[in-house]
Amino acid sequence: MTTAEELTRQRSVDEPASSGCPFSPEIRRFTNDIVSLHSRLSFGRLPQALDGPPLYLSGDTGDGLLTVTMRESQLPARYMNGILGFRLAQYLKLGLISDELVYQEALFHEPASKPHTVENLHTVTLDANSGRIVGYIGLVCSLDDKPMPLDSPRRSRFPSESAHHVDLVSRFAAPDVSSHQVYEIKRFVRDVEMERGDQRWRVPWHLILGLGSAVVVAGDEFRLFLGDSKEHGALRHFRLIGFDPVVIENTEPKLPRSELMWPSYTQEVNAKPFVALRPEDLDSYMRVIRTGIAADSGQSERELAARLSAQRRAREPGGRGSQQTAEET
Template sequence: MAEASSRFSFARLDTNLIAPPVYMSAGIDGSLTIVARGDHIPLRYRRAMHAFRFAQYWKLGFLDRNLVGIDEYAAEVAGAPPGREYHTMVLDRASGYAAAYVYMTLPDPAASGVPFTLEKEYDVTVGETVAKGMGRDRTWEAKRLVRRIGIPWSDLARNAPWWALLGLSFLTVRLWENGELESFVADGAREGSPQMFEHLGFAVDCSEERPRSENASGPYGPMWRQERIPVAYSCMTYRDHESHLRRVETLLKGNRGMSVRKQLSAWRQDD
């Protein structure tokens, strides 16, 4: 299953979308980054995306193989209602294989108390202790950032996670401009995705709450037992944010051999 999911070809994804993508960009590294809403993606591709991210977690050893069965796999592949989810897929144009991926969904569109994944994994409340003051009906949740396990080290491998988060960043700006988003929440090691989003220009607010202890004994237990402790955080965009994102896009499009993190860090020091 894991190997088959990694070898699904997304080569024709862009031409099979039901509506234009929110964002699409190609790089000199051989990448093609596509952001699209779930109900604009044919079902076979959408299922393959969910399966791909599940397979990467499996290969990383983040899943307890004694606890994960068909129910967990089915829930992962089902995803959220397609009209409330966006997929960011970074493709290897040469092979059509996925190089990186990240997901965004709106868990509680009616602000009725439907729990966010973050609220299940941390003792936080969206709108109160994380994404403070933001409406739950306009707070989205980003998750499942993965890079294909086993991808040969190259400019594509180096850039792929940045392309994925850049695509999600452009999506965030569009949703904010349309009045559909006030912020989004996520989690990750402090030096991982929170820092990457800071480099991408977001105002990032990290919670001090530690993950719930019971996470370590659940189906994703090995992931929660990693040495680096993740944190819950929220991100906010702002007017004229897109100009910074376009600058990052230009960097990625032509990047050969350069550390993206070092370059973006240098920009922040100069600003």
């Protein structure tokens, strides 16, 4: 399973800052402190601290991991800040976020979003013994106060649309689909410093199972998903669980240097924007993952991927599923 840390070269905190300028001692100390702070936090009581039952709470898989999916409004502020801090620390270590802006703005977690009519979703995987976060994936909701047609010129744009300067969702416009049923996949990341072993490969699948299971239960609340990814990142994973993404080639993504994530679009190979409808049989893929990540299943990651591929082929009697791509200028 390839997550963010395989999609970019990991750097130490002594390497150049995101801007290409050497770290000043102040920036180095500040970012070191941020990373150290969040490496010590425990979230073991997160499920009990939520306002209401989570959308998903994993059962005992025997692998020492616990996964929770919840709406943003369910999270007490201290837990929300801790989750946003985990994201910040991981992306600092990966070099995908601006060290200088983090220092200049004195951030110890990513900025919290403002309340919206619809809500962001957060999925975290915890080490069950220590309570520390070892993986995260989120769904970002529309900024529209009222549900808008997908092809409306007044519809707010999602982050990937803005960064790549493309319209991803209007092609799926339909009378029964609104912008409040569209979500962007964000921050798919596993703890960069997690030791290799069975837990490490299971973390991304735990995250996908938690998010996918919540989406299945919620039904038509979640109709369309978008994001950006390199071919061996989230795109590969979501194809494995039945999504047929439309991928936009040859974009030139860029964020202004006032945006925290601008360094993520200065990579040698940039992510591609994509959009996909929720598979009608998503629950069948979740069952395959649930069985495959159980410690007593004896499955390896490669075997789990093979079973998911077989599940996809089984639904497509004509053979290999079609892969849509598109060109936009």
